[in-house]
Amino acid sequence: DFLTALKEIIPAFGASTDDLKRCRLNGMIYCGERHKHIYQRAMLHVEQVKVSKGSPLLTCLLEGPKGSGKTAIAATVGIDSDFPFVKIVSAESMLGLSESSKCARIVKVFEDAYKSQLSIIVLDDIERLLEYFPIGPRFSNLISQTLLVLLKKHPPEGKNMLVIGTTSEFDFLDSAGICHAFSVTYHVPPLAKEDATKVLEHLNVFIKEDVDAAAEALQGLTLKQLYLVVEMAAQGSTGGSSEAIYSGQQKIDIDHFYDILGDVVPIRR
Amino acid sequence: DFLTALKEIIPAFGASTDDLKRCRLNGMIYCGERHKHIYQRAMLHVEQVKVSKGSPLLTCLLEGPKGSGKTAIAATVGIDSDFPFVKIVSAESMLGLSESSKCARIVKVFEDAYKSQLSIIVLDDIERLLEYFPIGPRFSNLISQTLLVLLKKHPPEGKNMLVIGTTSEFDFLDSAGICHAFSVTYHVPPLAKEDATKVLEHLNVFIKEDVDAAAEALQGLTLKQLYLVVEMAAQGSTGGSSEAIYSGQQKIDIDHFYDILGDVVPIRR
Amino acid sequence: DFLTALKEIIPAFGASTDDLKRCRLNGMIYCGERHKHIYQRAMLHVEQVKVSKGSPLLTCLLEGPKGSGKTAIAATVGIDSDFPFVKIVSAESMLGLSESSKCARIVKVFEDAYKSQLSIIVLDDIERLLEYFPIGPRFSNLISQTLLVLLKKHPPEGKNMLVIGTTSEFDFLDSAGICHAFSVTYHVPPLAKEDATKVLEHLNVFIKEDVDAAAEALQGLTLKQLYLVVEMAAQGSTGGSSEAIYSGQQKIDIDHFYDILGDVVPIRR
Amino acid sequence: DFLTALKEIIPAFGASTDDLKRCRLNGMIYCGERHKHIYQRAMLHVEQVKVSKGSPLLTCLLEGPKGSGKTAIAATVGIDSDFPFVKIVSAESMLGLSESSKCARIVKVFEDAYKSQLSIIVLDDIERLLEYFPIGPRFSNLISQTLLVLLKKHPPEGKNMLVIGTTSEFDFLDSAGICHAFSVTYHVPPLAKEDATKVLEHLNVFIKEDVDAAAEALQGLTLKQLYLVVEMAAQGSTGGSSEAIYSGQQKIDIDHFYDILGDVVPIRR
Amino acid sequence: DFLTALKEIIPAFGASTDDLKRCRLNGMIYCGERHKHIYQRAMLHVEQVKVSKGSPLLTCLLEGPKGSGKTAIAATVGIDSDFPFVKIVSAESMLGLSESSKCARIVKVFEDAYKSQLSIIVLDDIERLLEYFPIGPRFSNLISQTLLVLLKKHPPEGKNMLVIGTTSEFDFLDSAGICHAFSVTYHVPPLAKEDATKVLEHLNVFIKEDVDAAAEALQGLTLKQLYLVVEMAAQGSTGGSSEAIYSGQQKIDIDHFYDILGDVVPIRR
Amino acid sequence: DFLTALKEIIPAFGASTDDLKRCRLNGMIYCGERHKHIYQRAMLHVEQVKVSKGSPLLTCLLEGPKGSGKTAIAATVGIDSDFPFVKIVSAESMLGLSESSKCARIVKVFEDAYKSQLSIIVLDDIERLLEYFPIGPRFSNLISQTLLVLLKKHPPEGKNMLVIGTTSEFDFLDSAGICHAFSVTYHVPPLAKEDATKVLEHLNVFIKEDVDAAAEALQGLTLKQLYLVVEMAAQGSTGGSSEAIYSGQQKIDIDHFYDILGDVVPIRR
Ligand SMILES: Nc1ncnc2c1ncn2[C@@H]1O[C@H](COP(=O)(O)OP(=O)(O)OP(=O)(O)O)[C@@H](O)[C@H]1O
Ligand SMILES: Nc1ncnc2c1ncn2[C@@H]1O[C@H](COP(=O)(O)OP(=O)(O)OP(=O)(O)O)[C@@H](O)[C@H]1O
Ligand SMILES: Nc1ncnc2c1ncn2[C@@H]1O[C@H](COP(=O)(O)OP(=O)(O)OP(=O)(O)O)[C@@H](O)[C@H]1O
Ligand SMILES: Nc1ncnc2c1ncn2[C@@H]1O[C@H](COP(=O)(O)OP(=O)(O)OP(=O)(O)O)[C@@H](O)[C@H]1O
Ligand SMILES: Nc1ncnc2c1ncn2[C@@H]1O[C@H](COP(=O)(O)OP(=O)(O)OP(=O)(O)O)[C@@H](O)[C@H]1O
Ligand SMILES: Nc1ncnc2c1ncn2[C@@H]1O[C@H](COP(=O)(O)OP(=O)(O)OP(=O)(O)O)[C@@H](O)[C@H]1O
Ligand SMILES: [Mg+2]
Ligand SMILES: [Mg+2]
Ligand SMILES: [Mg+2]
Ligand SMILES: [Mg+2]
Ligand SMILES: [Mg+2]
Ligand SMILES: [Mg+2]
Structure with missing residues (x-):
C-alpha cells in the first residue's frame, strides 16, 4: 500500500x-x-x-x-x-x-x-x-x-x-x-490547494482556523518550498520560537507567515 | 518468400x-x-x-x-x-x-x-x-x-x-x-490501423471484439510502441497478470489498456 | 540590535x-x-x-x-x-x-x-x-x-x-x-533621497542648508558612489582642502560639488 | 578529337x-x-x-x-x-x-x-x-x-x-x-532529354519504342543516376535478369523501370 | 599650471x-x-x-x-x-x-x-x-x-x-x-575649429591668411591626423620642401594641402 | 618619372x-x-x-x-x-x-x-x-x-x-x-574603357579596327583578367596560334575573343 x-x-x-x-x-x-x-x-x-x-x-x-x-x-x-x-x-x-x-x-x-x-x-x-x-x-x-x-x-x-x-x-x-x-x-506537479491543506494538517503548525488561508497562499508552490516557508515562519519575527512550534506548544503567527512568504514569493514567478 | x-x-x-x-x-x-x-x-x-x-x-x-x-x-x-x-x-x-x-x-x-x-x-x-x-x-x-x-x-x-x-x-x-x-x-512508416490489426491478431491478447478498438487506438504508433503498451497493459492494474495473458488463459482488459495508453500517449506527439 | x-x-x-x-x-x-x-x-x-x-x-x-x-x-x-x-x-x-x-x-x-x-x-x-x-x-x-x-x-x-x-x-x-x-x-536598492540625507548628515561635510539639495542630487546613486563624489568634492577645485573638510573646519562648496557630480554622472546612466 | x-x-x-x-x-x-x-x-x-x-x-x-x-x-x-x-x-x-x-x-x-x-x-x-x-x-x-x-x-x-x-x-x-x-x-549540367536519349541508345537496353519515354523520364537526372536506375531496372522485378539484358537477349520492362525510378525519384528533388 | x-x-x-x-x-x-x-x-x-x-x-x-x-x-x-x-x-x-x-x-x-x-x-x-x-x-x-x-x-x-x-x-x-x-x-574630443586654429598658429606653417581656411578644413579631425596631414602637405607636390617649411623659410601651399586632405579624408568617415 | x-x-x-x-x-x-x-x-x-x-x-x-x-x-x-x-x-x-x-x-x-x-x-x-x-x-x-x-x-x-x-x-x-x-x-580601380584601350594598344594583338570593341568588352575587368583573356584568346579556337600572335604575325580573331570572354565573364559578376 x-x-x-x-x-x-x-x-x-x-x-x-x-x-x-x-x-x-x-x-x-x-x-x-x-x-x-x-x-x-x-x-x-x-x-x-x-x-x-x-x-x-x-x-x-x-x-x-x-x-x-x-x-x-x-x-x-x-x-x-x-x-x-x-x-x-x-x-x-x-x-x-x-x-x-x-x-x-x-x-x-x-x-x-x-x-x-x-x-x-x-x-x-x-x-x-x-x-x-x-x-x-x-x-x-x-x-x-x-x-x-x-x-x-x-x-x-x-x-x-x-x-x-x-x-x-x-x-x-x-x-x-x-x-x-x-x-x-x-x-510531477506543484501543490494544488487541497494538497497543501493535507500537508499542513499533517505538519500541524497552524491553528485550525488558519490552515485554509495558509494553504490558499501556498498553492502553486512545491513541497520543498512549503517546507522552507514553514520553517522560516516557525522562527518567529524575532527568532527562536521554532522549537516551541514543532513541539506543538505554539502555532505560527499567520501574519508573520504572510510576511515571510512575501519575501520568498519571487521564487514562485 | x-x-x-x-x-x-x-x-x-x-x-x-x-x-x-x-x-x-x-x-x-x-x-x-x-x-x-x-x-x-x-x-x-x-x-x-x-x-x-x-x-x-x-x-x-x-x-x-x-x-x-x-x-x-x-x-x-x-x-x-x-x-x-x-x-x-x-x-x-x-x-x-x-x-x-x-x-x-x-x-x-x-x-x-x-x-x-x-x-x-x-x-x-x-x-x-x-x-x-x-x-x-x-x-x-x-x-x-x-x-x-x-x-x-x-x-x-x-x-x-x-x-x-x-x-x-x-x-x-x-x-x-x-x-x-x-x-x-x-x-519506414508507423502502423496504419490495418497493420496494427494484423499484429494484434498475431499477438492474440485481446478478445476478438476488442481488437478493432485497440488497433484504432494504436494507429500512428510504431511497432516498438505497440509492443510496449501491450506488455504494460498485460500486467493488469494490480500487477502480476501478464503470464496468464501471454499463455492465453486471460485477455487484456480494454479499459486498463486505454488507461495505460493515456500515460504513454505523449510519446505519440 | x-x-x-x-x-x-x-x-x-x-x-x-x-x-x-x-x-x-x-x-x-x-x-x-x-x-x-x-x-x-x-x-x-x-x-x-x-x-x-x-x-x-x-x-x-x-x-x-x-x-x-x-x-x-x-x-x-x-x-x-x-x-x-x-x-x-x-x-x-x-x-x-x-x-x-x-x-x-x-x-x-x-x-x-x-x-x-x-x-x-x-x-x-x-x-x-x-x-x-x-x-x-x-x-x-x-x-x-x-x-x-x-x-x-x-x-x-x-x-x-x-x-x-x-x-x-x-x-x-x-x-x-x-x-x-x-x-x-x-x-539591495540604490539610495532614496531620505537615505542620502541620513548618510550626508552622518558625514557632516555640508552646511546644513546644502544637505537637502545635495541629497536630492545624489538620489538614485549608490552608497559607494556617494562616498566617491563626496571625497572628490572635498578636494576643492584647486586641491588640498579635504583634510580641513573631514576635520570639520571647512564645508564642501555646493557648486564645486555639482561640478564634480556632473563629471561622474555618466556612471549613473 | x-x-x-x-x-x-x-x-x-x-x-x-x-x-x-x-x-x-x-x-x-x-x-x-x-x-x-x-x-x-x-x-x-x-x-x-x-x-x-x-x-x-x-x-x-x-x-x-x-x-x-x-x-x-x-x-x-x-x-x-x-x-x-x-x-x-x-x-x-x-x-x-x-x-x-x-x-x-x-x-x-x-x-x-x-x-x-x-x-x-x-x-x-x-x-x-x-x-x-x-x-x-x-x-x-x-x-x-x-x-x-x-x-x-x-x-x-x-x-x-x-x-x-x-x-x-x-x-x-x-x-x-x-x-x-x-x-x-x-x-557541368544534368542530362537534357536529348542527352539521355543518346546515352540510352548507346546502352541499348530498351526496345526502340521505349527509348523516348525512358529518356523523358530520366531528364534532369545526372549521368551517374541514369546508370544506377538502368542497372536496378535491369535486375527485373524478381531479380536475376541483368545478364540477359546486358548481353542484349532481353530488354528492360518499361513499367518495372518506372517503378524503380519512382523509388529513386526523391534523389531528384 | x-x-x-x-x-x-x-x-x-x-x-x-x-x-x-x-x-x-x-x-x-x-x-x-x-x-x-x-x-x-x-x-x-x-x-x-x-x-x-x-x-x-x-x-x-x-x-x-x-x-x-x-x-x-x-x-x-x-x-x-x-x-x-x-x-x-x-x-x-x-x-x-x-x-x-x-x-x-x-x-x-x-x-x-x-x-x-x-x-x-x-x-x-x-x-x-x-x-x-x-x-x-x-x-x-x-x-x-x-x-x-x-x-x-x-x-x-x-x-x-x-x-x-x-x-x-x-x-x-x-x-x-x-x-x-x-x-x-x-x-577626449576631436578638434573643434578654434582648437585647430590654435594648433596651426603654434605650428606656423601657413601664411596668416590661410590659417582660418585650413582650420576649417581640419575641424573634426584629431590632433594626430592634423600632424599627419600637415607633414604630408609640407612635402610639397613634388617632394623635398618640408625642411624649408619647418624652418619657416616657406609656407604650405593651401591647394596642395586641400589635395592631400582629400586623399586622407576617408579616414574622417 | x-x-x-x-x-x-x-x-x-x-x-x-x-x-x-x-x-x-x-x-x-x-x-x-x-x-x-x-x-x-x-x-x-x-x-x-x-x-x-x-x-x-x-x-x-x-x-x-x-x-x-x-x-x-x-x-x-x-x-x-x-x-x-x-x-x-x-x-x-x-x-x-x-x-x-x-x-x-x-x-x-x-x-x-x-x-x-x-x-x-x-x-x-x-x-x-x-x-x-x-x-x-x-x-x-x-x-x-x-x-x-x-x-x-x-x-x-x-x-x-x-x-x-x-x-x-x-x-x-x-x-x-x-x-x-x-x-x-x-x-586601385578596375580598368575603365580608355585604360583598357591603352593596354591593348600596348599589347598590339588586335587589328586596329578591333581595339575599341575589345576595350569596350573588357571594361570593368582588372589588369590581370585582361591579360588572362587575351592569352586564352591568343590560343585560337583550335589551339597553337599564340606564338604567331605575340610575334605580331597574326592578330586575335575578335569573335573567338568574345567567345572566350563569355566563358570568363562570370568572374566579372
Ligand atoms: N509524497 C511525497 N512525494 C515526494 N516527496 C515528498 C512526499 N512527501 C514528502 N516529501 C518530501 O518532499 C521533498 C521533495 O523534494 P525532492 O528533492 O524530492 O524534490 P525534487 O522534485 O527532486 O526537486 P529538485 O527538482 O530540486 O531536485 C523531499 O524532502 C521529501 O522528503
Ligand atoms: N516486419 C517487421 N519489421 C520490422 N520489425 C519487426 C517486424 N515484425 C516485428 N518486428 C519487431 O519490431 C521491432 C522493431 O524495432 P526496431 O528496433 O527495428 O525499430 P527501429 O525503427 O530500428 O527503431 P529505432 O529508431 O528506435 O532504432 C523489433 O523488435 C522487431 O523484432
Ligand atoms: N548600512 C550599510 N550597508 C552596506 N554598506 C554600508 C552601510 N553603511 C556604509 N556602508 C559602506 O558602503 C559601502 C558599500 O559597498 P559594497 O562593496 O558593500 O557594495 P556592493 O553592493 O558589494 O558593490 P559591488 O556591486 O561593487 O560589489 C562599503 O564601503 C560599506 O563600508
Ligand atoms: N562524356 C562523359 N563525361 C563524363 N562522364 C561520363 C561521360 N560518359 C560516361 N561517363 C561516366 O559518367 C560517370 C560520371 O560520374 P563522375 O564521378 O564523373 O561524376 P561527378 O560529377 O564527379 O559526380 P560527384 O559530384 O558525385 O563527384 C562516370 O562513371 C563516367 O565513367
Ligand atoms: N594638449 C595635448 N594633449 C594631448 N596630446 C597632445 C597635446 N598637444 C600635442 N599633443 C600631441 O598629440 C598627439 C596625441 O596622440 P595620442 O597618441 O595621445 O592620441 P590617442 O588618443 O592616444 O590616440 P590612439 O587612440 O590612436 O591611441 C601626441 O603625439 C601628442 O604629442
Ligand atoms: N601600371 C601597372 N600597375 C600595376 N600592375 C601592372 C601595371 N602594368 C602592368 N601590370 C601588371 O598587372 C598585374 C597586376 O597584378 P597584381 O598581382 O599586382 O594585382 P593585385 O591587385 O595585387 O591582385 P590580387 O588582388 O589578386 O593580389 C601584374 O602582373 C603587373 O605586372
Ligand atoms: Mg531532485
Ligand atoms: Mg533502430
Ligand atoms: Mg560587492
Ligand atoms: Mg566527382
Ligand atoms: Mg593612445
Ligand atoms: Mg596582390
Whole structure:
C-alpha cells in the first residue's frame, strides 16, 4: 500500500539504499492523488521489468518543477523494489570530474547493473548530469550521447533493467529529443490547494482556523518550498520560537507567515 | 518468400550474424505492405550487388520514426543475404570512444569489408554515429566527413558492397545532404490501423471484439510502441497478470489498456 | 540590535573574520529601512540554520546595483553570526587560476565548511566567479555547474550551512536559472533621497542648508558612489582642502560639488 | 578529337594515370554538347599552359550536380594532356588524417608538381577536401586558406601548372569566394532529354519504342543516376535478369523501370 | 599650471618615466578647453589618491577617437604626479604573448604597484589589451575578467593607487560593462575649429591668411591626423620642401594641402 | 618619372628586391591616371618617411578588386625607394605555419626592419595573412591583433618606416577597423574603357579596327583578367596560334575573343 510505504521506511531486502534514503529529507507523506498515481505506476513498471521478455530495458522520466518531489519518488521506488541492484547517478557525486570521466562513471554504473538480473538506475537531475546551462544553451554533448545510447542499449540476455530519470528542465530535454528516448514520462506537479491543506494538517503548525488561508497562499508552490516557508515562519519575527512550534506548544503567527512568504514569493514567478 | 523469411530465422550460410539477430527482439511478423515492399527492394539490391560491374558500391537508407522497424529490416536483409561479410556499425559498440577513434573503427569495418568479394555494412542510427544533438545542432563533423567519403569511395576492383543506413532523424540528414549521399531512400512508416490489426491478431491478447478498438487506438504508433503498451497493459492494474495473458488463459482488459495508453500517449506527439 | 551592530564592529567569537572586515571600507552606518530589513532577515536565516533539521542547507542571494552595499551586508552577517566557519569566496583571491582550479578551490571551501557544524559561505560577485562577460555572453559553464551543484548538495548529517551570494548582474543570473537555485532573493536598492540625507548628515561635510539639495542630487546613486563624489568634492577645485573638510573646519562648496557630480554622472546612466 | 578520346582510352605518354582511369567507371561516351565543349575548352587550357609566359598558373573549376561527370572530365583531361605530372587530390586518399596533415599532403603535391615543367593537379570534390558540412556551416578554414594560397601562388620560374577543381557545392564555394579564386568556371549540367536519349541508345537496353519515354523520364537526372536506375531496372522485378539484358537477349520492362525510378525519384528533388 | 606643464617637460622626481615620455611624440601644446579640463581633473585625482582613506583605489577612463590625445594626457599626468610608481601597460610590450601570459604580466604590474605607497598605472588602449576585434566580436574573456577584478580589488592597507585607462572603442567597453568598472569617464574630443586654429598658429606653417581656411578644413579631425596631414602637405607636390617649411623659410601651399586632405579624408568617415 | 620607372626596371641600390620583382609578372605599363596618381603619392610617402620626425611610422593601404594591380604597385614603390630594408610579407611564404608561428614571423620582419634607418614593409593580401574566410566569417584574431599593434607601434628613435598594405577585401577590413589603422587608403580601380584601350594598344594583338570593341568588352575587368583573356584568346579556337600572335604575325580573331570572354565573364559578376 502506498501510504504505508510512505510512512514507515521499510528496510530493503535488496541493494543497500542509504544513498536513496538521504533523498527523502522530509520523509514521505500523502500530498495528493497525482503523486500517489505516479508512485503506483512506477511500481507497476517494477513488476513489468521482473517478468518482461520483449523489453529487457524499461525507461521512465519524472519531470516537474524544482522541489515537487521527483527525486523522493524515484528513491522510494528504488527502495521499495527490493531489486538486488539499485543505484542513483547524480551530479553531486561527480563534482570536479571532466566530461569524459563523468561518461566513464555513468557507463560503469550501467555495466555493473548489467551483471544483475534485475536492476534500477536513477538518473537524477538529468539537466545537471548534462551540464545544462540555459544561456546559449550550453551542455555536454559527450554526456548527452552517452545517455542517449545507454537509454536504448539492451542489457545482456536474461538481464532486465528499469531506468528512472528526473528533471526540472522538461522543455530543454523535450526539444533535445531526450524525453522521446524514455518509454514513458510522468509530470510531477506543484501543490494544488487541497494538497497543501493535507500537508499542513499533517505538519500541524497552524491553528485550525488558519490552515485554509495558509494553504490558499501556498498553492502553486512545491513541497520543498512549503517546507522552507514553514520553517522560516516557525522562527518567529524575532527568532527562536521554532522549537516551541514543532513541539506543538505554539502555532505560527499567520501574519508573520504572510510576511515571510512575501519575501520568498519571487521564487514562485 | 518474405513471410517465410520473417517467421523462421534461417541459419546464415555467410557471415556470423549473432549481432544482427539480437536486433529483432520481438521477432519478424507481417505488419503491412510497405514493410514488405522495402524488404523486397532491399533483397533486389542484394541481387544487384552480386552482379554489378558499373556500381561496385550500392547505398540505401531506411528512415522513419523511432521503433518503426528499420534496424530489424536491415538486420534481416543482412542475415538473408548470405554474404560472406555482414556487419552492423552502431553507437552502442563505440561508447566512450573519442570522435577520431570512432572514425578509425568505422574505417576499419569498411577496410575489412573491402577484402570480401561481397559485403553488407549496416550503419545503424546514423544520427547517433554522428553524435547528433538537435540543439545547436551539435554533431561530429569528423565522423560526418568520414561517412560522406566512405559512402562514395569505390571498393577495390572486383569487390562489391551494399551499405544500408538507418535513421529516425531524416530532416537533419536531409538538410545536411547525407540522404543525398545514398543512392536510394525508403521511408519506414508507423502502423496504419490495418497493420496494427494484423499484429494484434498475431499477438492474440485481446478478445476478438476488442481488437478493432485497440488497433484504432494504436494507429500512428510504431511497432516498438505497440509492443510496449501491450506488455504494460498485460500486467493488469494490480500487477502480476501478464503470464496468464501471454499463455492465453486471460485477455487484456480494454479499459486498463486505454488507461495505460493515456500515460504513454505523449510519446505519440 | 542592527544599529549597534553597524556602529561598533564587535570582535567575532567564531571564525577569524579579517577578510570580511576589509569588505566594509567605509564602515556601517544607517542608510534606510530596506538595508536594515535585509540585515535582519539574514540574521533570522542565521538563527534558522542553527536549529533546522529539514533544511541543512539554506541559500540566499543579495542583488542590486554596484556599490549598493551587498558585500558589506553579507560580511556583517558573517561577522555577527559567530559561526565557527565563515568564509568569503571572491574572484580576487583566484586571479590567474584556470577554470578548473577555481572549481577545485570553491569545492574545497565547501568541503572544509562541511566539517563544521555551522558554517557561512559568502559567494561574492557571483558574475565574476562565473567569469561573466555580457558580450556573447561569455561565462564559465564549468564553474556554473559547480555552483549549481553546491547550491543544492546537502551537507553531511548534522551539519548546517548558510550560503549568501551577491551579484550586480541579476538579469543574467535570473535568465540563467541561478537565482532560482537560491531559496530567497533580496534586492539591495540604490539610495532614496531620505537615505542620502541620513548618510550626508552622518558625514557632516555640508552646511546644513546644502544637505537637502545635495541629497536630492545624489538620489538614485549608490552608497559607494556617494562616498566617491563626496571625497572628490572635498578636494576643492584647486586641491588640498579635504583634510580641513573631514576635520570639520571647512564645508564642501555646493557648486564645486555639482561640478564634480556632473563629471561622474555618466556612471549613473 | 573528343569522341575518339572518349571511346578508346589512349595510353598516356606522360605521368602514370591509374588513379585517374579509375574515375571513369562507366567509360566515356558522348552525352551532349555542353560536356563536349567543356572538354575542348579544358584541352585548350592544356595548350595554353604549355606556352604561357605571363600566367604560369592556370586554374579552372568544374561545378555541377552530383554525378554529372565532373570528375570523369577532369580525369580525362589529365590523361589526354600527356603532361609529365598529373595528380588527383581527393578526400578518400586522406581518410582519417587531421586538418593539418591534410594541408601538408596537399602542399606536398603542389611542391612535387613545381618540380615538373608542366603539371596538372585535380582538386576533386573541393567541398570534401574542405570538410564542408552544410549545417553551421562547418568547414576547415585551415585547408581553405591553404587552397586559397596555392590557387594564387606562382610556380617557380619556367614551370607551368594547370589546376582543375571539381565541386557539387557551387553556392558554398561561391559565397566563400573560392570560385573567384579560379580563373574560369564551367557548369557541368544534368542530362537534357536529348542527352539521355543518346546515352540510352548507346546502352541499348530498351526496345526502340521505349527509348523516348525512358529518356523523358530520366531528364534532369545526372549521368551517374541514369546508370544506377538502368542497372536496378535491369535486375527485373524478381531479380536475376541483368545478364540477359546486358548481353542484349532481353530488354528492360518499361513499367518495372518506372517503378524503380519512382523509388529513386526523391534523389531528384 | 597646465600650460607650463605642457611646454617644458619637467624631470620627474618619482618613477622613471621614459616610457611615458615617448608617448608624446609631438610634444604637448594647448589645443582647447576640454583637453585642459581633463588634465586638471586628472591632476585632482592625483591629489585625492594622495590623501584618501575610504577609496584606496581610484580609476578613471579617457575615451575618444583615435589620435585625440588620450595616451599623451595619461602619460603627462603620470609624469607630473611625481608618484614613486608610474607604469604604462600596453599591448605593444606584450606582442606574441599568450592570453594567460598577458594576464600574468598585468597582474604583476599591479602587484609591484601594491608595494608602493602611491602608484599610477596607465592601461593604454584597453581594447587592444583585451584583443578586441569588432567582428564577432572577438576578445579575450580571460584578460577581461582579470582587468575587471583588478579594477575593483583594494590595494593593501595604506597603499593608494590611481588607474587611468584609455580607449577608442567606448561603445564596446560600455556595452561590456567595463566603463562602469571605472569610477569616472572623460571624453577626449576631436578638434573643434578654434582648437585647430590654435594648433596651426603654434605650428606656423601657413601664411596668416590661410590659417582660418585650413582650420576649417581640419575641424573634426584629431590632433594626430592634423600632424599627419600637415607633414604630408609640407612635402610639397613634388617632394623635398618640408625642411624649408619647418624652418619657416616657406609656407604650405593651401591647394596642395586641400589635395592631400582629400586623399586622407576617408579616414574622417 | 613614373612612366620611365614603369618601363625599365632599375636595379635597386637598396635592399635585394628579387621577391618584389617577381610580383610584376606582366611588367609595368601605363594603364590610366588613377594608377599613376597612387604610385606618385606613395613615392611622396617614401620622401616623407625619409625626413619625418613626428611620424616615424607611416602606413598606407591599397585596396581594390583582385588583379587590379595593388601588389605590383606596392612592389614597384619598394623597388624604387632604394631603402636599405624592403620586405614583402605574404601568406604564400608562411604556408602550413600555425597562427602563432605566423605572428612570430611577422613580428620578426618588423624587428629586423627596426634595425634599419629607413624601411618598407609590404603586407600583401592582408585578408590572407589574417586567414580570412567570408563564411562565419572566420579569421585569426591572433594575427589581427598582432598587425593592429604593429601598425601603431613606433619604431625605435631615429628609425623611420613605411608600411604598405594591400587587400581585395576592403569591406571586411573596414568593418573590422583595420582600414582605420592605416594613415591613408588608396582605391586601385578596375580598368575603365580608355585604360583598357591603352593596354591593348600596348599589347598590339588586335587589328586596329578591333581595339575599341575589345576595350569596350573588357571594361570593368582588372589588369590581370585582361591579360588572362587575351592569352586564352591568343590560343585560337583550335589551339597553337599564340606564338604567331605575340610575334605580331597574326592578330586575335575578335569573335573567338568574345567567345572566350563569355566563358570568363562570370568572374566579372
Ligand atoms: N509524497 C511525497 N512525494 C515526494 N516527496 C515528498 C512526499 N512527501 C514528502 N516529501 C518530501 O518532499 C521533498 C521533495 O523534494 P525532492 O528533492 O524530492 O524534490 P525534487 O522534485 O527532486 O526537486 P529538485 O527538482 O530540486 O531536485 C523531499 O524532502 C521529501 O522528503
Ligand atoms: N516486419 C517487421 N519489421 C520490422 N520489425 C519487426 C517486424 N515484425 C516485428 N518486428 C519487431 O519490431 C521491432 C522493431 O524495432 P526496431 O528496433 O527495428 O525499430 P527501429 O525503427 O530500428 O527503431 P529505432 O529508431 O528506435 O532504432 C523489433 O523488435 C522487431 O523484432
Ligand atoms: N548600512 C550599510 N550597508 C552596506 N554598506 C554600508 C552601510 N553603511 C556604509 N556602508 C559602506 O558602503 C559601502 C558599500 O559597498 P559594497 O562593496 O558593500 O557594495 P556592493 O553592493 O558589494 O558593490 P559591488 O556591486 O561593487 O560589489 C562599503 O564601503 C560599506 O563600508
Ligand atoms: N562524356 C562523359 N563525361 C563524363 N562522364 C561520363 C561521360 N560518359 C560516361 N561517363 C561516366 O559518367 C560517370 C560520371 O560520374 P563522375 O564521378 O564523373 O561524376 P561527378 O560529377 O564527379 O559526380 P560527384 O559530384 O558525385 O563527384 C562516370 O562513371 C563516367 O565513367
Ligand atoms: N594638449 C595635448 N594633449 C594631448 N596630446 C597632445 C597635446 N598637444 C600635442 N599633443 C600631441 O598629440 C598627439 C596625441 O596622440 P595620442 O597618441 O595621445 O592620441 P590617442 O588618443 O592616444 O590616440 P590612439 O587612440 O590612436 O591611441 C601626441 O603625439 C601628442 O604629442
Ligand atoms: N601600371 C601597372 N600597375 C600595376 N600592375 C601592372 C601595371 N602594368 C602592368 N601590370 C601588371 O598587372 C598585374 C597586376 O597584378 P597584381 O598581382 O599586382 O594585382 P593585385 O591587385 O595585387 O591582385 P590580387 O588582388 O589578386 O593580389 C601584374 O602582373 C603587373 O605586372
Ligand atoms: Mg531532485
Ligand atoms: Mg533502430
Ligand atoms: Mg560587492
Ligand atoms: Mg566527382
Ligand atoms: Mg593612445
Ligand atoms: Mg596582390
